[in-house]
Amino acid sequence: MSSQASLLLQKQLKDLCKHPVDGFSAGLVDEKNIFEWSVTIIGPPDTPYEGGFFNAIMSFPQNYPNSPPTVRFTSDMWHPNVYSDGRVCISILHPPGDDPSGYELASERWTPVHTVESIMLSIISMLSGPNDESPANVEAAKEWREKRDEFKKKVSRCVRKSQEML
Amino acid sequence: MDSEDDMLDAHDMESGDDDFYSGGTDDYNDTDDDVEPDYGLIEEDADNSAMIASHRSQKNYLVLKEEDICRHQKDDIGRVSMVLSISEVEASILLLHYRWSVSKLHDEWFADEERVRRTVGILEGPVVSTPDGGELTCGICFDSFRVEEIVSASCGHPFCPTCWTGYISTTINDGPGCLLLKCPDPSCPAAVGRDMIEKLASKEDKKKYYRYFLRSYIEDNRKMKWCPAPGCEHAIDFAAGTGSSDVSCLCSHSFCWNCTEEAHRPVDCDTVAQWIRKNSAESENMNWILANSKPCPKCKRPIEKNHGCMHMTCTPPCKYEFCWLCLNAWSDHGERTGGFYACNRYEAAKQEGLYDEAEKRREMAKNSLERYTHYYERWASNQVSRQKAIGELQKMQTVKLKKLGDIQWTPESQLKFITEAWLQIIECRRVLKWTYAYGYYLADQAKRQFFEYLQGEAESGLERLHKCVEKELEEFQHAEGPSEGFHQFRTKLTGFTSTTKTFFENLVKALENGLADVDSQAASSKSTNSKASKTKGGGKDKGSSKNGGSSRNPDDN
Numbered sequence: 001m002s003s004q005a006s007l008l009l010q011k012q013l014k015d016l017c018k019h020p021v022d023g024f025s026a027g028l029v030d031e032k033n034i035f036e037w038s039v040t041i042i043g044p045p046d047t048p049y050e051g052g053f054f055n056a057i058m059s060f061p062q063n064y065p066n067s068p069p070t071v072r073f074t075s076d077m078w079h080p081n082v083y084s085d086g087r088v089c090i091s092i093l094h095p096p097g098d099d100p101s102g103y104e105l106a107s108e109r110w111t112p113v114h115t116v117e118s119i120m121l122s123i124i125s126m127l128s129g130p131n132d133e134s135p136a137n138v139e140a141a142k143e144w145r146e147k148r149d150e151f152k153k154k155v156s157r158c159v160r161k162s163q164e165m166l
Numbered sequence: 167m168d169s170e171d172d173m174l175d176a177h178d179m180e181s182g183d184d185d186f187y188s189g190g191t192d193d194y195n196d197t198d199d200d201v202e203p204d205y206g207l208i209e210e211d212a213d214n215s216a217m218i219a220s221h222r223s224q225k226n227y228l229v230l231k232e233e234d235i236c237r238h239q240k241d242d243i244g245r246v247s248m249v250l251s252i253s254e255v256e257a258s259i260l261l262l263h264y265r266w267s268v269s270k271l272h273d274e275w276f277a278d279e280e281r282v283r284r285t286v287g288i289l290e291g292p293v294v295s296t297p298d299g300g301e302l303t304c305g306i307c308f309d310s311f312r313v314e315e316i317v318s319a320s321c322g323h324p325f326c327p328t329c330w331t332g333y334i335s336t337t338i339n340d341g342p343g344c345l346l347l348k349c350p351d352p353s354c355p356a357a358v359g360r361d362m363i364e365k366l367a368s369k370e371d372k373k374k375y376y377r378y379f380l381r382s383y384i385e386d387n388r389k390m391k392w393c394p395a396p397g398c399e400h401a402i403d404f405a406a407g408t409g410s411s412d413v414s415c416l417c418s419h420s421f422c423w424n425c426t427e428e429a430h431r432p433v434d435c436d437t438v439a440q441w442i443r444k445n446s447a448e449s450e451n452m453n454w455i456l457a458n459s460k461p462c463p464k465c466k467r468p469i470e471k472n473h474g475c476m477h478m479t480c481t482p483p484c485k486y487e488f489c490w491l492c493l494n495a496w497s498d499h500g501e502r503t504g505g506f507y508a509c510n511r512y513e514a515a516k517q518e519g520l521y522d523e524a525e526k527r528r529e530m531a532k533n534s535l536e537r538y539t540h541y542y543e544r545w546a547s548n549q550v551s552r553q554k555a556i557g558e559l560q561k562m563q564t565v566k567l568k569k570l571g572d573i574q575w576t577p578e579s580q581l582k583f584i585t586e587a588w589l590q591i592i593e594c595r596r597v598l599k600w601t602y603a604y605g606y607y608l609a610d611q612a613k614r615q616f617f618e619y620l621q622g623e624a625e626s627g628l629e630r631l632h633k634c635v636e637k638e639l640e641e642f643q644h645a646e647g648p649s650e651g652f653h654q655f656r657t658k659l660t661g662f663t664s665t666t667k668t669f670f671e672n673l674v675k676a677l678e679n680g681l682a683d684v685d686s687q688a689a690s691s692k693s694t695n696s697k698a699s700k701t702k703g704g705g706k707d708k709g710s711s712k713n714g715g716s717s718r719n720p721d722d723n
Contacts, residue, residue, distance in 0.1 A: 004328065008307050063331075064307055064334035079670065092352070111350045112306045113334050 005064040009034045012116050024120045035060045039071075039120065043159060044128045048152045052159035055164060056088070056123075058116070068093045068110035071123065075162045078154040080130040080141035089136035092122055186681050190194050227404040227423070229416045230390075232380075235401055239383045242268055250275055255359035256288050265386040287357035288347060292322030304329055306350060317366065319349045321356035330366045334358070338371045342378045394426045395419035412424075418556070420596075432677040433600040441603035445542065458527075462486060463493045538606065545602040551632075552595035558636070559588040566643065574649045583656055587635045587663045594628045604677060613681045620676055624669040631662040 013034070016026050023044065029036040037058040043049030046111030054077060060069040071093065073086035081089050091108045143151040230238065246268060247257035263286045264271040275282050296302070297317070301310045306329035318323040325333075329350075337344040347358040363375050384390040384401045393400045393415035402413050405424050412429040414420040420429035430438045448470075459468040462478075464486035469478065477496055480486045487496035562584065571578045601621050608614045639660075642649050647713065676683070 004332070005305065011308060063332070063336065066332045095336075108352075111352050112329060113350050113352065 005060065005062060006034045008065060009060060013037075016116065021117055021120070023124050026116060026120075027040075029057060035062075035064075036070075037116065041120065041127070043122060043162075044124050047128050048155040049127045049159060052162040054158075054162055055165075056086070058119070063115070065112035067095055068114070069119070071119065075165065076158045078137075078140050078151070078158050079127065080132050080144050081126055081139055082140075083136045087136070088126070089134075090122055090126055090131075092119065143144060150154040191288055227402050229393075229414075230401045230403055231416070232399055235380060235383060238288065238403075239266075239380065242266060246271060252288070252365065255361045257290060259357045259359055260286055262382060262386075265388065266383055266390075267388070284355065287355040289320045289356050292318070292320065293354070293356075294318075294322035294324070296322055306333070317362070319354075319356040319358050319362065321349050321351070321354050323351045323354055323356075325350060327366060330362070331368070332366050335371050338363075338367065338374050338378075344375060345378055345382055366469070391423065391426065393417060394421055425469060429596060430600045430603075432674040433604045437603055437607055438600070440607065441545075444538070460490070460493065463488050463495075482711065502589075510693050513698045541602045541606040544619045545599050547601035548595050548602070549590055552592055552599065555588060555591045555632075558591065559585065562588060570639075570643055572644055573647065573687060574642060574652050576652070583636065583660050583663070584639065587631060587659050590663050590667055591628065591632050591635070594624070594666060597670055598625060598628060599676060601677065610681075610684075613684045616684045617677070620669075620673045624666075624673045627662070627666040627669040631659075634659055634662055 003064065013028070014028070024041045026037055026039045028034065029038045037060070037153055039056050039058055041054045041056060043052035052075075054073055054075045056071050056073045056075070058069045058071050061067045071088040073082060073088065077086060083089060092110055094109050094113060130141070130144055132141040132145055140151065140154075143154070242261060243254050243257045245253045246252075246261060249272065250257065252260075259270055260275070260282070261268070264274070271282075278414055293593040296316070298312060299313060302316045302324045303310055303314055304316070304326035305323055306325055309400050311324075311326050315326065317327055317330050325409075330487065333350050334344070334347070337347055347363075348354065349356040349358060360375075360379070363372060367375060367621055377703050384392055390399075391402050391404065393402060395415060395417050398415060398417040398419060400415050400417060402415065402423065404413065410431055412420055413423050414429075421427065422429055422431075422435060425435040425439060427435070427438050427442065459470045461467065462469050462480045462484060462583070465480060465484040467480070467484070469480065471490055478488050480488075480570060489496055531625055566585065567578055567581050570576075570584075598621070601617075601624075605614070605617060605621065608617055638655060642652055642655065
């Protein structure tokens with residue numbers, strides 16, 4: 001099982017090095033461990049996050065791709081769908097079994113056809129359009145809804161900080 | 167084919183969510199032409215449970231064993247597959263979606279087949295075309311495979327067998343959601359059916375899947391439930407709308423269909439739930455603590471007084487010394503308060519009626535705890551008594567009756583009156599037990615008086631019967647040969663059984679209509695009235711005469 005996972009991850013890493021995708025770059029945290037990726041997401045243009053370089057760690061489980069990885073921002077991040085410890089909360093990273101009754105359609109949740117690339121694109125689209133219906137960071141969601149200026153100010157602080165770290 | 171039609175008709179009658187249960191028992195019996203043998207099975211088994219149950223009412227339910235469940239499930243799938251001209255695998259997917267309601271599925275399918283197919287994920291043809299030869303890339307591991315190796319659901323999305331196996335195994339191990347498995351492609355609605363599980367899952371996973379599949383037939387079905395007894399694998403197929411909701415499983419466990427607690431007629435489900443919650447609740451512990459302890463005035467830990475002396479010393483690290491009576495520091499006590507052992511301040515306060523709040527609360531808690539204990543003890547001991555009676559009945563049936571027959575030169579078939587007495591006892595103990603929960607929550611004083619009268623009558627009748635069959639029978643069991651008094655004993659026991667039955671019927675009836683015939687004012691005279699009519703004999707007459715009285719205030723409760 002884990003050999004399937006590491007083969008698949010190696011292949012995806014190689015593909016991404018050969019054909020980089022706009023909006024993010026990816027590499028390993030430690031060359032010897034294929035299950036921990038370090039990714040940098042470029043703040044999408046025309047959003048408060050524009051100009052930022054946000055670092056995150058992707059951790060893959062041994063039974064990838066049957067279970068989803070977790071993604072955690074290591075850069076400061078102010079966003080309704082990112083927990084205060086940096087963990088990203090989007091539906092495609094939830095295993096289908098998360099739903100207690102087990103009967104919800106799996107279409108919005110994790111399925112094994114997702115790749116690093118599709119996850120990254122989901123995260124970039126999350127940055128452009130937060131989902132404030134089920135926020136991970138309630139404070140940020142409230143600000144995003146009610147005090148957009150405050151929210152933007154906080155985000156630009158994160159952007160500036162991320163630039164300083166470069 | 168005849169019975170097939172009957173079935174469809176009956177199912178149509180049951181259609182619609184709201185009046186699903188409105189079909190009477192008659193329809194129900196029509197429905198199950200093909201399961202007739204089950205009734206026979208129950209009777210042949212002559213199991214206690216069936217006998218206890220038949221004591222109560224006609225059956226509006228069926229007990230299903232695992233093989234019956236499989237057969238019913240298969241029949242339903244077969245029927246749908248035939249009527250809708252689809253494969254059995256597709257029929258299973260549809261039934262899983264429509265919670266095994268054949269009629270609802272038929273309605274929806276014939277109203278809008280397109281829509282049903284779309285929501286359930288049974289595609290009419292692949293959305294991705296598969297080339298005739300060459301290689302395809304697996305959508306999960308991106309390796310290339312020959313076309314023959316690639317596996318797809320009805321949609322045609324290509325994945326390799328290894329990835330399928332991993333995908334299926336993960337979902338199966340995530341729980342019953344695997345029954346509604348879809349193609350791994352996120353935007354694809356195609357359902358993954360049993361045939362693919364069969365082909366691709368490991369043996370162990372398959373076993374799990376089929377377990378879920380079987381369970382779904384009971385758990386998702388509105389008219390089926392598992393018997394809640396531990397270790398029992400039977401299910402109950404219930405036709406509601408008529409009669410009582412008590413059902414009896416082949417394993418001899420009787421339970422209430424509505425709340426799945428053990429059978430509790432005549433007490434309603436809410437009372438039972440409240441009572442069970444109360445029995446298990448921390449609140450009783452709390453009451454005990456309140457009644458029997460005082461908090462240390464300094465550290466507030468509850469203290470139970472275990473010595474006579476009023477000089478209390480709290481356990482370390484607190485070590486606070488205080489007076490149990492007034493809860494003030496012991497150092498304040500001395501000549502000033504009238505000596506160590508006569509705390510005047512307390513006495514004075516009590517004389518003036520200045521109990522403090524805590525004292526009052528303790529007093530109240532103590533009373534309420536005593537009241538609860540009263541009912542609980544009786545509830546619990548009837549439970550124990552019933553269990554013992556069940557054990558005794560079993561012994562009776564397996565060994566004792568035969569022996570007794572040999573000694574008394576009586577064929578076993580003529581000793582049925584003993585079995586019947588035991589069955590009556592078992593049923594009455596159950597009713598009696600629950601009347602104590604009822605009594606605990608009965609607030610109305612007048613009603614309570616009447617209730618306690620009925621309960622008392624029933625209880626003393628039951629005790630008489632129980633004693634008779636337990637003690638007096640002994641003598642005949644250990645006799646050397648046929649006893650003279652045995653015939654007399656038979657008459658006596660049969661009599662006791664039937665009077666006890668009448669008492670309990672009255673009690674059950676009275677409780678089931680909420681003691682509606684009690685006139686709050688004239689309660690005491692009422693109870694003497696009913697006593698008078700009881701001595702005249704007819705328990706049933708009594709009921710009707712009371713009903714006449716009750717019409718004056720129908721909304722009494």
